[in-house]
Amino acid sequence: MGAFVDLMRRSRPARVGALIAPAMLIIGIFMVLPLGLMAYVSILERGINGGVQWGVHTVEAYVAFLFEENLLGELSVNPDYIRIFARSFILSFVTMAICLTIGFPAAFYMALQPEKYRNLLIFLVTIPFWTNLLVRNYAWILMLRSNGLLNEALLGLGLIEEPIELLYTNVAITIGLVYSFLPFMVLPIYASLEKLDLRLVEAAFDLGANKRRAFLRVVVPLAMPGIAAGCILVFIPSLGAFVTPELLGGSKSMMIGNLIQSQFGAARNWPLGAALAFALLAIVLLAMMVYLMRFRRPPSAG
Amino acid sequence: MRDGSVAAIDVRNLTKVFGSGSQEVRALEDVSLAIARNEFFTLLGPSGCGKTTLLRLIAGFEQPSAGQILLEGYDIVRLPPFKRPVNTVFQSYALFPHMTVAQNIGFGLEMQGWDKPRIATRVGEMLELVQMGSLGDRRPTQLSGGQQQRVALARALANQPKVLLLDEPLSALDFKLRKEMQIELKRLQRETGITFVFVTHDQEEALTMSDRVAVMSDGEVQQAGSPEQIYERPVNRFVADFIGETNFLQAEVESEGERYRLPGGAVLSGQDPHRHAAGERVTLALRPERVELEAAGAEGLTGAVERIVYFGTDTLYFVAIAGADLDAPFQARVQNRDGSKAQFSVGERVGIRVAPDAVQVLVD
Amino acid sequence: MMAKRTRNPLWRFTGVPQGAAFFFAYLYLPIFVLIFFSFNENRQATIWTGFSLDWYGEVLRNDDILAAAGNSLIVATTATLIATFAALVAALGMARSRFRGQDAVNAVIAFPLIIPEIVTAVATLLFFVIVGIQLGLTTVIIAHTVFCIPFAYLPIRARLEGMDKAIPEAAADLYANEVQTFRRITLPLLWPGILSGAMLSFIISLDTFTITYFVAGPGATTLPVYIFGMIRIGITPEVNAISALMLVVSILFVSLSFAVGRMRR
Ligand SMILES: Nc1ncnc2c1ncn2[C@@H]1O[C@H](COP(=O)(O)OP(=O)(O)OP(=O)(O)O)[C@@H](O)[C@H]1O
Ligand SMILES: [Mg+2]
Numbered sequence: 032m033g034a035f036v037d038l039m040r041r042s043r044p045a046r047v048g049a050l051i052a053p054a055m056l057i058i059g060i061f062m063v064l065p066l067g068l069m070a071y072v073s074i075l076e077r078g079i080n081g082g083v084q085w086g087v088h089t090v091e092a093y094v095a096f097l098f099e100e101n102l103l104g105e106l107s108v109n110p111d112y113i114r115i116f117a118r119s120f121i122l123s124f125v126t127m128a129i130c131l132t133i134g135f136p137a138a139f140y141m142a143l144q145p146e147k148y149r150n151l152l153i154f155l156v157t158i159p160f161w162t163n164l165l166v167r168n169y170a171w172i173l174m175l176r177s178n179g180l181l182n183e184a185l186l187g188l189g190l191i192e193e194p195i196e197l198l199y200t201n202v203a204i205t206i207g208l209v210y211s212f213l214p215f216m217v218l219p220i221y222a223s224l225e226k227l228d229l230r231l232v233e234a235a236f237d238l239g240a241n242k243r244r245a246f247l248r249v250v251v252p253l254a255m256p257g258i259a260a261g262c263i264l265v266f267i268p269s270l271g272a273f274v275t276p277e278l279l280g281g282s283k284s285m286m287i288g289n290l291i292q293s294q295f296g297a298a299r300n301w302p303l304g305a306a307l308a309f310a311l312l313a314i315v316l317l318a319m320m321v322y323l324m325r326f327r328r329p330p331s332a333g
Numbered sequence: 334m335r336d337g338s339v340a341a342i343d344v345r346n347l348t349k350v351f352g353s354g355s356q357e358v359r360a361l362e363d364v365s366l367a368i369a370r371n372e373f374f375t376l377l378g379p380s381g382c383g384k385t386t387l388l389r390l391i392a393g394f395e396q397p398s399a400g401q402i403l404l405e406g407y408d409i410v411r412l413p414p415f416k417r418p419v420n421t422v423f424q425s426y427a428l429f430p431h432m433t434v435a436q437n438i439g440f441g442l443e444m445q446g447w448d449k450p451r452i453a454t455r456v457g458e459m460l461e462l463v464q465m466g467s468l469g470d471r472r473p474t475q476l477s478g479g480q481q482q483r484v485a486l487a488r489a490l491a492n493q494p495k496v497l498l499l500d501e502p503l504s505a506l507d508f509k510l511r512k513e514m515q516i517e518l519k520r521l522q523r524e525t526g527i528t529f530v531f532v533t534h535d536q537e538e539a540l541t542m543s544d545r546v547a548v549m550s551d552g553e554v555q556q557a558g559s560p561e562q563i564y565e566r567p568v569n570r571f572v573a574d575f576i577g578e579t580n581f582l583q584a585e586v587e588s589e590g591e592r593y594r595l596p597g598g599a600v601l602s603g604q605d606p607h608r609h610a611a612g613e614r615v616t617l618a619l620r621p622e623r624v625e626l627e628a629a630g631a632e633g634l635t636g637a638v639e640r641i642v643y644f645g646t647d648t649l650y651f652v653a654i655a656g657a658d659l660d661a662p663f664q665a666r667v668q669n670r671d672g673s674k675a676q677f678s679v680g681e682r683v684g685i686r687v688a689p690d691a692v693q694v695l696v697d
Numbered sequence: 698m699m700a701k702r703t704r705n706p707l708w709r710f711t712g713v714p715q716g717a718a719f720f721f722a723y724l725y726l727p728i729f730v731l732i733f734f735s736f737n738e739n740r741q742a743t744i745w746t747g748f749s750l751d752w753y754g755e756v757l758r759n760d761d762i763l764a765a766a767g768n769s770l771i772v773a774t775t776a777t778l779i780a781t782f783a784a785l786v787a788a789l790g791m792a793r794s795r796f797r798g799q800d801a802v803n804a805v806i807a808f809p810l811i812i813p814e815i816v817t818a819v820a821t822l823l824f825f826v827i828v829g830i831q832l833g834l835t836t837v838i839i840a841h842t843v844f845c846i847p848f849a850y851l852p853i854r855a856r857l858e859g860m861d862k863a864i865p866e867a868a869a870d871l872y873a874n875e876v877q878t879f880r881r882i883t884l885p886l887l888w889p890g891i892l893s894g895a896m897l898s899f900i901i902s903l904d905t906f907t908i909t910y911f912v913a914g915p916g917a918t919t920l921p922v923y924i925f926g927m928i929r930i931g932i933t934p935e936v937n938a939i940s941a942l943m944l945v946v947s948i949l950f951v952s953l954s955f956a957v958g959r960m961r962r
Binding site for chain 3: 392393394413414415416419420421423424425427428429430431440441444445488489492
């Protein structure tokens with residue numbers, strides 16, 4: 032013990048190591064290690080009653096993603112999973128686009144406010160992030176169902192004759208995803224606009240640009256890092272969404288998250304679930320890497 | 334080391350290297366210094382020359398790469414900062430924001446195990462000493478910059494350290510407050526009799542406040558001495574250039590330690606601590622205020638007035654000296670004793686009369 | 698200067714204020730609707746018939762909900778304590794020293810934020826099952842602890858970064874040894890950051906659903922998992938009431954956490 036204390040006092044690396052060890056060990060053992068294990072499980076043979084067969088390696092899970100085997104043992108392309116992946120990508124992309132459309136004006140507005148209001152506005156933007164995702168998505172059930180607020184409003188305005196089916200559709204999922212991840216778009220754009228020197232915009236006016244041009248030629252390009260960060264921060268969690276499609280989507284609008292979950296529930300196909308999760312992880316990390324390489328390097332290198 | 338007693342601080346061959354490989358920074362290079370007891374000693378030098386590093390080594394916040402630091406004769410290098418009888422006044426003051434002024438001042442005493450009544454008495458005395466008598470219960474954030482400065486001083490002095498280290502303590506203050514605090518610091522140093530090691534890059538501050546000054550550059554001490562020695566007898570071009578304004582003249586030694594011939598033919602007599610031999614080429618330093626201008630004669634240093642800058646108390650003449658190989662025009666600063674009327678006009682030929690003893694021979 | 702700019706017509710871009718208004722309405726309308734309907738007396742939970750606190754009463758009398766809330770509190774408290782401790786010591790280790798691999802350490806701490814929750818959930822579940830740890834409250838606590846570490850770490854780190862580096866040096870200069878410096882200076886100054894981080898961890902743990910859903914064994918149902926089950930069965934006023942309660946608790950907590958984090962001592 033005395034020797035330990037002495038070591039801590041004398042050696043800076045030893046001290047730093049001891050201090051960061053708990054966090055590193057917790058995350059290492061209960062997150063990094065499980066991710067590795069998951070990758071391994073994805074190449075194991077599926078167990079008869081769920082679970083896996085240890086030591087029996089196969090790429091079946093990855094094959095099963097693309098092909099299905101009929102009773103005669105012939106492989107044919109299975110469009111089901113591909114369709115779910117495609118739907119996830121499309122919905123995430125649409126979500127990202129809508130978030131950008133709604134989020135940019137909001138961020139720009141916030142950046143133009145006096146300092147004392149700005150902090151309050153940021154706080155208002157962040158609050159939903161800290162509230163329960165499940166509950167927030169549940170709130171949209173109340174909004175979207177046939178006698179919900181949205182239908183009532185549309186009926187009241189005379190825009191529709193009878194309630195439209197919103198709930199359990201791709202539209203509902205998109206609305207829910209936008210709602211879930213919108214703050215992630217606004218905050219980074221705001222951060223880059225807030226740093227923006229407004230005299231640059233004045234310079235654009237001074238050089239004869241009208242507002243539209245000043246906006247498109249000066250404000251938007253300078254906010255580009257924020258826009259990129261926002262897009263990635265919305266796209267990634269949308270792609271892995273589970274709660275929103277589970278609550279607001281129907282059985283015909285599954286996303287990757289639900290597909291993965293079902294492999295651990297009803298389908299009892301762990302290797303496939305692990306493979307799907309691993310594929311999702313790979314896509315996410317790839318997107319992150321592309322983003323980091325494109326936007327975090329000095330411009331000269333890119 | 335004056336009066337033969339042991340020095341308060343004796344730094345021997347101190348070297349400090351930060352980083353390694355391509356990122357290596359040699360912040361201090363073989364520095365040796367002796368600082369006497371009760372001395373107001375100033376480290377002066379341009380940014381990055383290693384002043385802060387030297388103070389931090391003495392305080393114990395950094396470990397030297399090589400060399401010794403003796404405090405009253407004892408090597409303190411192996412002691413952690415909290416065991417060194419040395420205290421620091423930080424540039425940012427570093428007052429503890431969660432404690433009152435009185436708690437800040439008493440912190441060091443508390444850590445040394447003083448009992449509460451004694452701490453209270455000493456804190457009271459210190460508050461008086463820095464003229465903050467009634468503010469003991471305030472938080473540091475409720476004080477002005479000058480007041481925070483005084484608390485930082487009181488907090489350090491309360492421990493009656495053998496040496497007080499001050500790293501640019503006045504740099505955050507505005508001009509007027511700064512002048513006030515300069516006087517205040519001198520008074521505190523006299524009253525407490527504590528050795529002060531003071532860092533600044535303001536040469537005027539260094540010259541007016543210090544008993545002795547060490548001029549540093551690139552991690553080395555260029556010259557240490559009294560303000561007069563530093564100003565009047567700079568040993569090298571860096572010191573002469575860094576402190577005040579100086580004319581540099583190239584010359585050839587005509588006779589060792591006495592006479593120096595300029596390219597134009599004029600001959601100046603000067604001091605040479607380095608005893609350059611006859612025939613050697615040397616640089617002479619000559620302060621602008623140590624010369625007088627007169628109507629051009631046949632002999633001596635002469636030139637043509639190029640430009641005149643009026644300063645109120647004095648006037649600066651820029652003079653082109655024929656034949657002299659100068660980087661910049663020769664400057665002569667003439668006091669305006671008889672009002673503002675310029676004595677010479679641009680283009681006029683003038684003679685430059687050099688006061689005896691004004692010329693200093695430098696090593697480059 | 699900014700204030701002047703907002704009043705300057707030059708800075709009024711068409712559609713920007715309207716866009717912002719829409720954004721904030723979109724953000725808060727569902728929350729208000731949910732809270733509003735939680736006070737509806739009608740069993741149908743769809744048409745407003747009158748004000749009532751009955752459903753809150755129902756919720757508080759429902760033993761299953763109370764048990765789930767109890768589980769949530771146990772998990773959140775334990776995970777917060779462990780995560781905050783780990784985050785605090787890690788932040789202390791990362792401050793004041795520069796070493797190679799520091800970026801890597803930061804990346805590992807941020808891991809739980811980057812990786813999609815569903816992936817983490819799957820990986821964690823597989824790990825527990827394969828290693829042979831019985832699913833239950835313990836597994837939930839472990840999973841939550843991992844997830845909470847970055848949320849506890851960030852405010853503490855920010856507080857440390859904002860601290861004058863000379864402050865601990867001043868303490869050492871004034872004869873405080875390492876332990877005294879930590880107890881008397883560093884810890885009190887860090888306290889708002891620690892509190893803020895702990896509160897954020899606590900909310901995150903209370904709210905996390907997906908991971909909990911995967912790794913909670915029988916008897917370890919937390920409030921979000923229970924609510925999920927209720928929603929699956931049908932929309933009832935009780936769901937509205939408990940959901941509204943959760944929202945309000947989270948909002949109160951996060952407001953408090955931000956207030957504490959900004960505290961200047
Ligand atoms: N911790 C450190 N790591 C690496 N280099 C350092 C460190 N501290 C100081 N240096 C370098 O050492 C040199 C001397 O720095 P120091 O702070 O002592 O200068 P200074 O004379 O106090 O300057 P200033 O007047 O700007 O305060 C500089 O080049 C500085 O960059
Ligand atoms: Mg310095």
